[in-house]
Amino acid sequence: MASKTSWTLPSPPGNSLDTLSVPTEKSPLHVSNGVAMRRKTMKEAEKPKKAKYRIVNGITFCIEGGEPQELMNPQAPSYIDYFWSDKGDRSGFDVIREKHVQGKDVIKEMMDFFKERAAIEEQYARNLNKLSKSTHGEQEEGTLLAAWKSLKAELRQRSEAHSKFASKITETIEKPLFEFKESQKTDRKHHEQLLEKSRKQLQSLDAAIDKAKQSLNGLVKTSGKMKRQSSINGDVKIGDDMKKLEATYNQAQRLWVDNMIAACRDFERHEEERSAYLKDRFLAYIDLCVEAQETTAQALTYSTNMVDNINKKADREFFIKKKGTGTLRPVDRVILET
Numbered sequence: 001m002a003s004k005t006s007w008t009l010p011s012p013p014g015n016s017l018d019t020l021s022v023p024t025e026k027s028p029l030h031v032s033n034g035v036a037m038r039r040k041t042m043k044e045a046e047k048p049k050k051a052k053y054r055i056v057n058g059i060t061f062c063i064e065g066g067e068p069q070e071l072m073n074p075q076a077p078s079y080i081d082y083f084w085s086d087k088g089d090r091s092g093f094d095v096i097r098e099k100h101v102q103g104k105d106v107i108k109e110m111m112d113f114f115k116e117r118a119a120i121e122e123q124y125a126r127n128l129n130k131l132s133k134s135t136h137g138e139q140e141e142g143t144l145l146a147a148w149k150s151l152k153a154e155l156r157q158r159s160e161a162h163s164k165f166a167s168k169i170t171e172t173i174e175k176p177l178f179e180f181k182e183s184q185k186t187d188r189k190h191h192e193q194l195l196e197k198s199r200k201q202l203q204s205l206d207a208a209i210d211k212a213k214q215s216l217n218g219l220v221k222t223s224g225k226m227k228r229q230s231s232i233n234g235d236v237k238i239g240d241d242m243k244k245l246e247a248t249y250n251q252a253q254r255l256w257v258d259n260m261i262a263a264c265r266d267f268e269r270h271e272e273e274r275s276a277y278l279k280d281r282f283l284a285y286i287d288l289c290v291e292a293q294e295t296t297a298q299a300l301t302y303s304t305n306m307v308d309n310i311n312k313k314a315d316r317e318f319f320i321k322k323k324g325t326g327t328l329r330p331v332d333r334v335i336l337e338t
Helices: 028-046 092-132 142-183 185-224 233-308 312-323
Strands: 053-056 059-062
Touching (some): 059 233, 142 185
């Protein structure tokens, strides 16, 4: 009894045992009909079958202009709809991964920027503090001396404000940026491993399918030259193997698709989070600038008032009272009285 299978080996074009009749001497018409049927079969076989799909780097796609596919996220442009094909030697996943890596690099650049910004503020604070301790203006007196002292006091307060500003830049911007960058690293590596593994599996299965097709075509040509038998075990085995290989490939491709969807969604979410987080850090920096300006403005207001209070008359009076040597003025000397 022949073994049961859902697949049958196709006959080679023009040599179909089902369409060829064996000519006999008693049936010349039967012979001509057999030849006609054979020619018809060959013509049909010569017509190329219209491909329903195309294979690109081991992945099966519908042919261009074929049945349209609906977008998975029609409401807005999304990674899950626009990165399925390869572009040159780069896959769609490589493109979105590169975008993710670039985002990480920009975060590093932002960290370096604010690190340098904090260093500038800290150096500025040290210079201000040093200047506030100088002896400039100490020879002044009265309201001018008070103005000098207020300026130095303002420098000290400004120095403290900028030193705190530098510390806050480090604590509230630079360090959190590093933590945010590291938090996205794990997901990226996870998807890289999954997609690389599933893509290699697809390419391997695609190569196996091509090899099996070549074996099948060779067997079809060979079987066409052989006498028809009730069952050809080799044919059946190759057919069953092809069906199993097809099922394995489709399952692997569906897994790759699922992995791509998960990667696209995660990377898109990471990019949205990165954009929102950087915006938040920029706003935090602006708030720190405003806070530092308000602190220095208060000190500057005091200095402004002291400068406005400079009074040349009062300073002159102060100087006279402090340093005056007497009110008696010289008079003419009389040597000989007349």
